[in-house]
Amino acid sequence: MTAELIEYAARLPKAELHLHIEGSLEPEMLFRLAGRNKVDIPFGSVEAVRAAYNFSNLQDFLDIYYQGMRVLLTEEDFFDLTMAYLNRVRADNVRHVEIFFDPQGHTQRGVPFDTAISGILTALSLSKAQFGVTSKLIMCFLRHLPEDDAFATLKQAEGWLDRIEAVGLDSSETGHPPSKFERVFKAARDHGLKCVAHAGEEGPPDYVREALDLLHIDRLDHGNRALEDEALVERLRAAQMTLTVCPLSNLKLCVVDDMTAHPLKRMLDLGLNATVNSDDPAYFGGYVMDNFKAVIEALDLSRDDIKTLAKNSFAGSFLSESEKRAHLAAIDRI
Numbered sequence: 001m002t003a004e005l006i007e008y009a010a011r012l013p014k015a016e017l018h019l020h021i022e023g024s025l026e027p028e029m030l031f032r033l034a035g036r037n038k039v040d041i042p043f044g045s046v047e048a049v050r051a052a053y054n055f056s057n058l059q060d061f062l063d064i065y066y067q068g069m070r071v072l073l074t075e076e077d078f079f080d081l082t083m084a085y086l087n088r089v090r091a092d093n094v095r096h097v098e099i100f101f102d103p104q105g106h107t108q109r110g111v112p113f114d115t116a117i118s119g120i121l122t123a124l125s126l127s128k129a130q131f132g133v134t135s136k137l138i139m140c141f142l143r144h145l146p147e148d149d150a151f152a153t154l155k156q157a158e159g160w161l162d163r164i165e166a167v168g169l170d171s172s173e174t175g176h177p178p179s180k181f182e183r184v185f186k187a188a189r190d191h192g193l194k195c196v197a198h199a200g201e202e203g204p205p206d207y208v209r210e211a212l213d214l215l216h217i218d219r220l221d222h223g224n225r226a227l228e229d230e231a232l233v234e235r236l237r238a239a240q241m242t243l244t245v246c247p248l249s250n251l252k253l254c255v256v257d258d259m260t261a262h263p264l265k266r267m268l269d270l271g272l273n274a275t276v277n278s279d280d281p282a283y284f285g286g287y288v289m290d291n292f293k294a295v296i297e298a299l300d301l302s303r304d305d306i307k308t309l310a311k312n313s314f315a316g317s318f319l320s321e322s323e324k325r326a327h328l329a330a331i332d333r334i
């Protein structure tokens with residue numbers, strides 16, 4: 001039964017809406033790029049890197065994530081990174097991706113904004129031309145840095161705004177509430193960009209409220225802790241807000257103690273528009289189908305639940321209404 005459901009999930013067309021492209025840097029590529037760029041890394045082997053991927057919270061992970069990024073220096077590096085991800089998701093029948101990148105993780109190290117975004121965009125257009133996988137790009141602000149730095153990043157993005165769909169907010173959540181970025185999100189909206197934000201991963205329900213009220217988000221990244229507040233759940237449900245949930249990430253970062261305690265099924269039962277995503281697949285143990293497999297095995301999901309998750313991924317995307325309709329109809333045919 002479980003095997004059949006996993007096979008069904010694998011066959012369904014899906015969209016991935018929560019993916020940090022820098023978090024798709026597999027240890028093998030980390031080594032290859034370190035060699036190519038002559039960057040020292042504190043690991044002797046791919047196995048040693050994998051063994052270091054044990055985290056007790058979000059900050060633990062972020063420290064290693066920012067270390068890993070140091071091997072990304074040239075446009076070709078960003079192209080190779082993005083292409084490897086796009087090649088990998090095809091095996092999971094992912095037909096559309098909306099990916100985050102962290103420009104400040106690169107500009108802070110002296111890598112120009114244009115270098116990072118050029119490499120990523122070239123891979124995204126090649127993937128559409130070669131495989132028909134469509135994409136949108138979301139530029140994230142690092143919330144542990146001051147809002148002024150986010151404003152400087154928005155300025156650097158000015159020549160690229162026709163190729164950036166939205167701004168996002170990621171990095172260390174605790175102590176860095178959405179309210180810290182109210183002005184820069186307003187500026188982004190004034191530029192015509194959509195808005196998303198990580199909230200309620202480690203932070204309290206009030207951070208989710210701030211993301212709604214102050215950042216005017218179009219989509220909520222994670223949102224797990226919203227479930228602690230009934231009125232907030234009702235509000236998210238009434239607004240038909242999409243939640244980009246990341247089960248294996250939640251397990252690896254100890255947001256949940258065990259996959260059987262994951263709130264995904266509860267979210268669906270409450271009428272929330274949850275989706276399944278991989279967040280940082282190289283660090284958290286898998287891509288979209290690995291996440292589906294984990295929740296199908298742990299949470300007793302029904303065939304209808306799985307179909308709803310796939311449908312939510314397109315319905316909650318930033319594709320046009322007609323593109324959404326075509327994907328939803330394809331799901332109904334399976």
Ligand code: HPA
Pocket residue numbers: 020023058065170171172198201249279280
């Ligand atoms: N949370 C916050 N920031 C991040 C994450 C995450 O899961 N992954 C990469 N940056």
Ligand code: ZN
Pocket residue numbers: 018020170198221279
């Ligand atoms: Zn994330």
